[in-house]
Amino acid sequence: MDAARQASVLTPPAIEAFELTKRYGEVLAVDALSLEIPSGQFFGLLGPNGSGKTTTVHMLSTLIRPTRGSARIAGFDVLSRAIEVRRTIGVVFQDPALDQNLSVAENLRFAGQLYGLSKAEIRRRSEELMELFGLTERRDQPVSRLSGGLRRALDIARGVIHEPRVLFLDEPTIGLDVPNRRRIWRFIGQLRARKGMTVLLTTHYLEEAADCDVVAFIQQGRIVKSGHPHQLIESLGSHVIEIEGERLDALAALLAPRLGAYLLEGETLCFRFKGDAAALAALQAELAPRVAALRVRRPNLNDVFLWINEARAWQAPERETHRPIGERACP
Numbered sequence: 575m576d577a578a579r580q581a582s583v584l585t586p587p588a589i590e591a592f593e594l595t596k597r598y599g600e601v602l603a604v605d606a607l608s609l610e611i612p613s614g615q616f617f618g619l620l621g622p623n624g625s626g627k628t629t630t631v632h633m634l635s636t637l638i639r640p641t642r643g644s645a646r647i648a649g650f651d652v653l654s655r656a657i658e659v660r661r662t663i664g665v666v667f668q669d670p671a672l673d674q675n676l677s678v679a680e681n682l683r684f685a686g687q688l689y690g691l692s693k694a695e696i697r698r699r700s701e702e703l704m705e706l707f708g709l710t711e712r713r714d715q716p717v718s719r720l721s722g723g724l725r726r727a728l729d730i731a732r733g734v735i736h737e738p739r740v741l742f743l744d745e746p747t748i749g750l751d752v753p754n755r756r757r758i759w760r761f762i763g764q765l766r767a768r769k770g771m772t773v774l775l776t777t778h779y780l781e782e783a784a785d786c787d788v789v790a791f792i793q794q795g796r797i798v799k800s801g802h803p804h805q806l807i808e809s810l811g812s813h814v815i816e817i818e819g820e821r822l823d824a825l826a827a828l829l830a831p832r833l834g835a836y837l838l839e840g841e842t843l844c845f846r847f848k849g850d851a852a853a854l855a856a857l858q859a860e861l862a863p864r865v866a867a868l869r870v871r872r873p874n875l876n877d878v879f880l881w882i883n884e885a886r887a888w889q890a891p892e893r894e895t896h897r898p899i900g901e902r903a904c905p
């Protein structure tokens with residue numbers, strides 16, 4: 575066995591969870607969730623509001639006790655070895671942990687002191703992080719004068735000053751506009767490239783997670799689908815066809831035998847398309863005169879999420895769903 579392989583066999587996964595469960599009274603926030611995330615992976619836990627993402631991160635980072643199940647970070651059990659877990663991880667939550675009255679540099683220094691770093695280490699790492707996150711010129715500004723995007727960047731810098739092996743980012747781009755969201759993603763990418771950290775992030779901006787190595791969709795506390803984002807997207811087909819018009823129910827019934835399952839959302843009928851360019855062009859030519867609007871586009875992670883719902887509803891068609899489904903599952 576070569577050295578790299580031997581090391582990977584001997585190194586425990588960065589994050590492991592086995593049937594992790596959290597119940598709040600009647601609410602099953604996380605329901606027997608199991609995960610194994612190898613060291614260095616960029617993992618996205620994706621799901622709508624209230625699906626259990628934050629509760630999962632809180633259990634993995636020792637902030638709340640699971641009702642049932644177990645989890646380990648770098649081999650340390652979150653219940654019996656919580657101190658080692660806390661030394662191993664960095665956490666950045668939705669509510670910033672920054673002191674508004676302190677400057678950028680002071681916030682980093684304060685965080686470094688909390689982690690027991692030496693003055694020299696704090697200085698070196700602060701300089702490096704400020705440079706990485708575009709904060710060097712703002713070093714003496716109080717946090718209250720920073721833009722939302724830079725505050726978020728500083729919050730992440732603060733969360734990694736102790737150079738954790740595993741970083742949890744809970745909705746790192748929530749509330750930011752698109753340019754700032756892109757910027758935060760760039761920073762996370764640079765951080766990973768330089769430090770080789772394992773990153774678990776949660777987001778409900780699904781399309782943003784396309785750069786993750788692996789994503790898992792969580793719904794009502796359960797992982798309902800996981801895989802490499804590009805493979806999940808490709809598995810939908812080459813295109814998504816969106817149709818607007820009248821009597822969409824009838825059109826859906828007509829096309830379903832050829833195109834498979836469909837989603838009917840309000841005024842829009844959606845099909846997945848698997849076929850070559852000529853078949854697609856023929857279909858477009860056939861449909862265009864019969865509908866008010868026809869859009870053909872590449873699928874994305876949002877579509878993966880929508881079609882998971884469809885697939886689940888398909889298995890239990892008697893259940894009420896806000897997304898009526900087609901009569902046949904896609905091949």
Ligand SMILES: Nc1ncnc2c1ncn2[C@@H]1O[C@H](COP(=O)(O)OP(=O)(O)OP(=O)(O)O)[C@@H](O)[C@H]1O
Pocket residue numbers: 598601602603604621622623624625626627628629630778
């Ligand atoms: N302390 C609590 N007490 C009672 N119920 C809770 C508590 N924390 C979370 N919940 C419930 O657990 C479920 C999962 O919540 P959680 O915050 O983990 O979801 P989420 O996917 O992170 O959502 P968001 O993106 O809005 O943060 C929700 O129904 C929520 O209302």
